[in-house]
Amino acid sequence: MPELPEVEILKHQLVVLEGKIINNVFFSGKKLKFMYNFKEKDIKNEEILKLYRRNKYLILQTNKYWLLIHLGMTGQVILNVEEQKKHEHFKITFKDGTTLSYIDPRRFGLIMAYKRTEYLEYCALDLLKNLGIEPLSKEFTLKKYIEIFNINKTKNLTMKQFLMDNQYVCGIGNIYANEILFMSKISPTKKINTINIKKYESIYQNILTILNKAILLGGSSISDFKHTNGLSGSMQNFYNVYGRDGENCKVCNNNIFRIKQNGRSSFYCKKCQK
DNA sequence: AACACGCCCTGCGCGC
DNA sequence: TGCGCGCAGGGCGTGT
Numbered sequence: 001m002p003e004l005p006e007v008e009i010l011k012h013q014l015v016v017l018e019g020k021i022i023n024n025v026f027f028s029g030k031k032l033k034f035m036y037n038f039k040e041k042d043i044k045n046e047e048i049l050k051l052y053r054r055n056k057y058l059i060l061q062t063n064k065y066w067l068l069i070h071l072g073m074t075g076q077v078i079l080n081v082e083e084q085k086k087h088e089h090f091k092i093t094f095k096d097g098t099t100l101s102y103i104d105p106r107r108f109g110l111i112m113a114y115k116r117t118e119y120l121e122y123c124a125l126d127l128l129k130n131l132g133i134e135p136l137s138k139e140f141t142l143k144k145y146i147e148i149f150n151i152n153k154t155k156n157l158t159m160k161q162f163l164m165d166n167q168y169v170c171g172i173g174n175i176y177a178n179e180i181l182f183m184s185k186i187s188p189t190k191k192i193n194t195i196n197i198k199k200y201e202s203i204y205q206n207i208l209t210i211l212n213k214a215i216l217l218g219g220s221s222i223s224d225f226k227h228t229n230g231l232s233g234s235m236q237n238f239y240n241v242y243g244r245d246g247e248n249c250k251v252c253n254n255n256i257f258r259i260k261q262n263g264r265s266s267f268y269c270k271k272c273q274k
Numbered sequence: 275a276a277c278a279c280g281c282c283c284t285g286c287g288c289g290c
Numbered sequence: 291t292g293c294g295c296g297c298a299g300g301g302c303g304t305g306t
Binding site: 002003006033056070071072073074106108109166173174175176220222223224225242264265 | 297298299300301302
């Protein structure tokens with residue numbers, strides 16, 4: 001799944017739900033990342049007021065609740081599928097007949113409902129309150145990025161960790177972290193405090209470039225990611241390094257290597273990325 | 275206190 | 291054709 005661009009695409013496609021009223025909800029009863037913390041009666045007759053995305057969460061604002069959906073690794077939201085799909089874990093039917101199905105084989109995703117109060121914005125919810133800055137927000141400037149680096153430069157972090165950890169800049173997962181590092185010509189193992197500060201301008205630009213390009217291309221559809229209408233994105237056709245170990249670097253023709261960092265695969269060109 | 279690692283799951287592709 | 295292994299977009303909880 002689903003890094004920031006993919007969730008952003010889903011959010012746009014789910015805007016059609018605004019104004020619709022929930023009629024009933026089906027639960028598979030199988031445990032997702034957390035057990036459901038609400039029942040059908042809690043959200044019956046709730047109107048979807050507005051959709052948001054924060055990090056990799058979809059947020060549906062209703063009259064009384066913030067409904068948070070996270071897709072984990074293999075979650076899909078699909079509108080208006082008639083049949084019950086394998087691994088469908090919940091399905092919301094609206095009063096006009098529209099349905100929203102959540103399908104997730106690995107069940108690393110979640111749906112949670114949080115009571116809204118007048119002063120509780122979704123950003124303050126437990127699952128969201130420790131997240132870093134949104135990279136596509138206007139607050140994310142080069143100056144701000146360097147500020148975040150300066151606050152954290154004494155930590156013993158590799159550039160890959162710094163990119164992927166949601167407490168600094170959120171929404172960048174394993175695929176796009178690898179691609180951003182390639183474009184920036186930086187090795188994923190490079191320690192953040194050994195990078196020339198001027199390099200941060202290039203990293204900053206590549207974060208924006210790659211995330212925006214991914215959104216423009218409808219996201220990456222490798223195995224599970226599908227749009228709410230079942231169609232695929234095409235960003236996977238433009239990867240320079242992710243999943244290309246053993247193949248040739250598109251720039252220098254040398255081998256792309258795969259290494260493990262903190263349990264995740266990193267792909268990089270040892271010649272281009274220092 | 276910071277960091278590495280296991281674990282939550284199913285499914286797929288690979289080598290034998 | 292079948293079996294076992296390793297691996298997969300995430301991220302929380304545990305142990306050192």
